[in-house]
Amino acid sequence: MKNTNFSMILAHLKARKGSIEEDFIFLRLVVSNYPKAVNYFVGEYSAPILRYVVNRILYLRGNSEYADSFMQVLGDYYMFIAAPFDLLKHDEPKWHRLSLYKAEDQARLYTYVFKITSRHFLKNKKKYVDREKNMDELLEYMDYEALLGYDLSDEVWTEELDEVMSRVRKAFASLKERDKEVLHCLVMDKMHWSDTFEELRVYLDPLGPDKAWKSWSHEKKQAAIDEYWTSKEKQDAMSSLKNRAISHLAVRYNELKKEENGRK
Numbered sequence: 001m002k003n004t005n006f007s008m009i010l011a012h013l014k015a016r017k018g019s020i021e022e023d024f025i026f027l028r029l030v031v032s033n034y035p036k037a038v039n040y041f042v043g044e045y046s047a048p049i050l051r052y053v054v055n056r057i058l059y060l061r062g063n064s065e066y067a068d069s070f071m072q073v074l075g076d077y078y079m080f081i082a083a084p085f086d087l088l089k090h091d092e093p094k095w096h097r098l099s100l101y102k103a104e105d106q107a108r109l110y111t112y113v114f115k116i117t118s119r120h121f122l123k124n125k126k127k128y129v130d131r132e133k134n135m136d137e138l139l140e141y142m143d144y145e146a147l148l149g150y151d152l153s154d155e156v157w158t159e160e161l162d163e164v165m166s167r168v169r170k171a172f173a174s175l176k177e178r179d180k181e182v183l184h185c186l187v188m189d190k191m192h193w194s195d196t197f198e199e200l201r202v203y204l205d206p207l208g209p210d211k212a213w214k215s216w217s218h219e220k221k222q223a224a225i226d227e228y229w230t231s232k233e234k235q236d237a238m239s240s241l242k243n244r245a246i247s248h249l250a251v252r253y254n255e256l257k258k259e260e261n262g263r264k
Contacts, residue, residue: 023109179245193238
């Protein structure tokens with residue numbers, strides 16, 4: 001029965017038709033973590049909203065579903081819209097914000113999701129703007145292969161590029177081992193997240209429900225990952241590690257640049 005109802009509702013949603021009653025049925029399927037409903041909601045249903053966020057609110061580079069900026073926003077969106085998560089008792093999100101939908105003033109579910117998502121990213125816009133500004137120069141010149149000492153004989157090497165790459169190497173050398181390893185695996189070697197998860201999971205420190213996580217041992221937290229985390233949650237965690245490592249590299253790079261300029 002659930003498959004039949006969802007197939008009909010899905011056809012209406014894709015055609016931008018349907019009714020508020022069907023919105024509530026769709027919402028209940030998502031909140032109950034019905035896989036087909038969740039996949040459609042996080043994917044095709046939400047994609048136009050996230051493109052709007054990337055282009056019109058955050059003004060990030062790359063708005064395709066495969067761009068780093070889009071994937072970063074997608075991960076943040078999922079953590080926002082699907083919260084809270086309870087690793088200790090349940091392996092599925094609670095979708096609290098979705099459950100607050102009441103169709104006030106006959107507003108459709110899509111309009112409600114669009115509004116609360118836009119408000120969330122507007123409120124947190126400074127975080128993304130600062131991150132983009134901080135990384136602009138680094139990303140303009142960055143050749144991650146150079147960090148590994150690969151052959152760059154085909155490069156047109158200029159004095160400016162030499163200064164930039166020297167600064168990049170110094171910045172990389174000053175990073176914590178965690179960030180170095182994350183950059184090696186996920187950026188320089190371009191490994192798929194699933195191929196490097198077991199190697200990098202040691203750097204994950206998941207939060208448990210309420211305040212219980214503070215008393216957890218590292219081993220217990222790692223066991224919770226195995227028992228409760230979905231593949232999507234693991235992928236989001238690897239993406240967060242990658243973004244944090246690149247951000248740390250960018251911060252250190254700009255610190256070195258300021259120090260050099262101060263000596264001139």
